[in-house]
Every structure is written in C-alpha cells, then in structure tokens.
Amino acid sequence: MTVGLERLSLNTATVKHLNLRDSVALCQRHEIRGIGLWREQIQEIGNEAAAAIVRDSGLRVSSVCRSGFFTVAPNDWVSMLDDNRAAIEETAAVGADTLVLVSGGLVPGSKSLPHARELIADAISELVPVAAAAGVKLAIESLHPMFCADRCTVSRLGQALDLARRFPPDRVGVVVDAYHVWWDDTVLEEIARAGERIFSYQVCDWILPLPADVLLGRGHVGDGHIDFRPLTQAVEATGYDGMIEVEIFNESIWAAAPDETARTVRERFTTHIFS
C-alpha cells in the first residue's frame, strides 16, 4: 500500500446516493480504511444497526457530519440543542472520532455577526458536557466566507480556533478543510497554532466556474486550483496522524459510478496529498 494511503477516509457525501451498507462495502472493495458518515445514513437504519455494520466492517469512522446550525431564533433554541444532543449520541454509537459542527449563518431577521457568533459559543458551551459524557470530540468547521450569511459565520480557520480555545483541548477542536481555507494567507500559521486542536483534515478541490448552487462546486483533488502539499505538510507538522477525508459535493461526481469515484479518490490521494 502506497505510503499515506492508510490515512485515506472516504466521506460518504462524495457518493451521496449510497446508503450506509453500500458505502461501507465500497470502501472495503477499494481498500479504503476510513469512512466519514452523514447523520442521515445513520438515522435511516437506526444507531444500533449502523453501529453493527461499522463494527463488522473494521473501518474507522473518521467523522460524523454534521451538526451545529446554532444560530436559530429563540423559539428554536431548545429543539436545536436537542438535535445536537442526538447527533452526539449517533456519533458515539458508531464509534466515530469526531462530530463536525457547522455553526450556522446569520440569525433569522438579524444582520449582526457578533450576535450569531455569541449564540454559537453559547450552544457549544451547552454541548461540551454532553460530548464529554459520550466520549465524543467536537470539531468546529470554518466554512468558506461565501457561506457566511446563510450557513456558517465561522469563516476563517483562526476564528474557529479562537472559538475552540474557549473549551478543553481534548473536547473541542477544528476541522481543516482545504476547500474552505486554502485562500487564506494566514492558513499555514493558523494550522501550526491549532496543533493538537486539529480533529479532522478534509480535502477536495476548488474548481471554476462556481456552479449555480455554490455548495456543489467542489472537484476531485487535482482537478482544481488548490496546492494541497503545503497544507498537508503543515497539518502533519502539528503531529496530526488522523485520517484524511475526501469529501466532495458535486452533481457530476454523484452521477458517476461509485467504484469509478472511489478509484479516482484513491489515485488522486496518492498523487496530490502525500506526493
């Protein structure tokens, strides 16, 4: 096995149309040792059945995606927290390392970024003891600034890190997602500063033009403009030895045969991530 390939994890968003069982089988067929799951896949069959499939597979679950969306109207605060508690349970059930948090955009009816960011910190405060009791780590993901208004007001890796640092280092950390952070001139120093707080490293490529739905504009590693080597080197230099997840949202990749996608993911991982 090529050096580094044992670190590859396939985030199942990349093969969106497969259910949990078929995603697991795909990884096994292609000697991919890690898998990143989505909550929908777990919920579809229930925590117990999902846990059994994962356990029998021998795969490592590098993350569960995703929870968060903390920036709700006051009336939705309690149900938002309940949903996040359920996510923590699901993560623990499948034996995953980490639950990914996407924090949410502006609060409905508000243009205040400080207000949104305050709610995010408040919600994480509530969830830390729940996560600790379940043995789950919470990874704050900074999303590309183009998602700031509607999906995530945590827009820089350094911002995610500053937020994480309010909490214990074994419990709250950050996701380094190449797609979301590659443009940032401070990213290498922020990765170094993150150190042991890096709970997840995700990769996919920045391709142009952006599609009508900018959520779906991600490409296979190597098809776009990101120079992954300096990012990988910086992450490795912190001592991070976890899985590296390939997570791609793209209609045409979803339409491709999953085995073809898995082959491309493997090949690009060896040529671009650890080369």
Add this chain to the structure above:
Amino acid sequence: MTVGLERLSLNTATVKHLNLRDSVALCQRHEIRGIGLWREQIQEIGNEAAAAIVRDSGLRVSSVCRSGFFTVAPNDWVSMLDDNRAAIEETAAVGADTLVLVSGGLVPGSKSLPHARELIADAISELVPVAAAAGVKLAIESLHPMFCADRCTVSRLGQALDLARRFPPDRVGVVVDAYHVWWDDTVLEEIARAGERIFSYQVCDWILPLPADVLLGRGHVGDGHIDFRPLTQAVEATGYDGMIEVEIFNESIWAAAPDETARTVRERFTTHIFS
C-alpha cells in the same frame, strides 16, 4: 442636504451602460458630488476630453477603477506594467484621488499562492515611483475569497494592509469594500490598523442566492445581509473623510433606469450608511 450625503460617490459600474458624460450628468441631476470612474469610459474619449468633462462638472473623482492584474506569465510582464502605467496617467489626467488595484489570481499554470503574491509585490514596487511622479495614490483592494483563484489572491483586508505597509503611507493604501470584507471577524480591528492607509471606502450589499456569475451578485445597500453601520463607524474612527463609493455589479440594476438607480443609491445611503 442630509448629513453624510456630501460624502456619497457613485461608482459608474453601478450604471454600466452610461458613458462618462451621461454618468456625470446623472450625478449632477441627483446632487451626488462624487464619482468613481472606470478606465474604459476614459479611454473611450481620451484623457483630455475626459478631464474636461470632469473639470467642468465640479464633481470629485473619488477613484479610478481599475488596474492591477499583476499575476501574469513572464512573457506578459512588460505589457502588464505598461498598462498599469497608462492607468496611472489616466488617473492623474482626470484629477482622481486614487487608482484601485485588483491584484490578479493565480499565475497561469501555477497553483502557488506565494508565487502570485510575490509578483504582486514586485509589480507594485515598480509602480510606486510612477505613481509618485504622477501624484496618484494606489489602493490595493482585497477581493472576497471566492475570487482568489481567478481574480485576486489578496483576500483579506489585513493581507492588503500588510502588502501596502511595505510602501510609503502617502502612496500605497487599501480599499475597504464592504462586500468583500464584511464576513471577516477581524475586519474592525484591521480597519483600525489601516488608519491613514484607507484610500477608499466602497459599499454594496451581499445578496443571496449568488447568481451564476458570482461577479454580478451585488445588491443595493440594504437589500442584503451586511450590517454597514459598524463598518462605517470603524472607517470614520480612523479619521477617513473621503468619499464613500456605491459600486454595484448587478444585471437587473443595470437594466433599471439610471435615474431610478441614482435615487435608490441616495436613499439607501442615508438610511443605511450613516444612520
């Protein structure tokens, strides 16, 4: 005249289909005292004719947009610098305060951000004496990170400022464009740090969804998600007393009657920028 309205400048990109003479007349009809010009409008009639129209109008030219695009292949380096020298001449000819620089994306065939950013610094070094001789100020604009690959690898205000600070403060500064910087959790402190280096403050709103061509997704002030007040306050707190330019790229605004656009621009300026 409402307080602050004397600071309003209409960037002519907002009324894209008007030529220089008609843009000037529009500003006069609506008591808009400043205008931001585009090079194409000046080139269409020549520096002398453009200068005469502006001089006769009594309008203040708050900026000329735009030059830069420094990140070219080696073969294009000389012609790129020539074009930037022409832009400096045009800016001086119309008596504008400032020439706006959009730095360019990745160098063709390269994925290296450091390489692109080095070329940008090199090019500005070449242009500073030219600008000094012409009495023109150079304003580095950070563009939203979604333009990093293809238009501008200067993606944060703080990054633009760090670059500007390599050069004399009366010659090289930054543009604070609300659309490009609003999402940044460090923006208020970076505005404070920029101080006298703020050569231009531009406004338009972040509206969703982003259109197919993300360049054209800007909205009238007040139609989107940006809270302008803290930005304006921070800019004012530095002592900035220049014009505030409304610059909107939007197909439907371009299709509207220019007088209607000018009325909306004035109205929104009083309700959202200085309110």
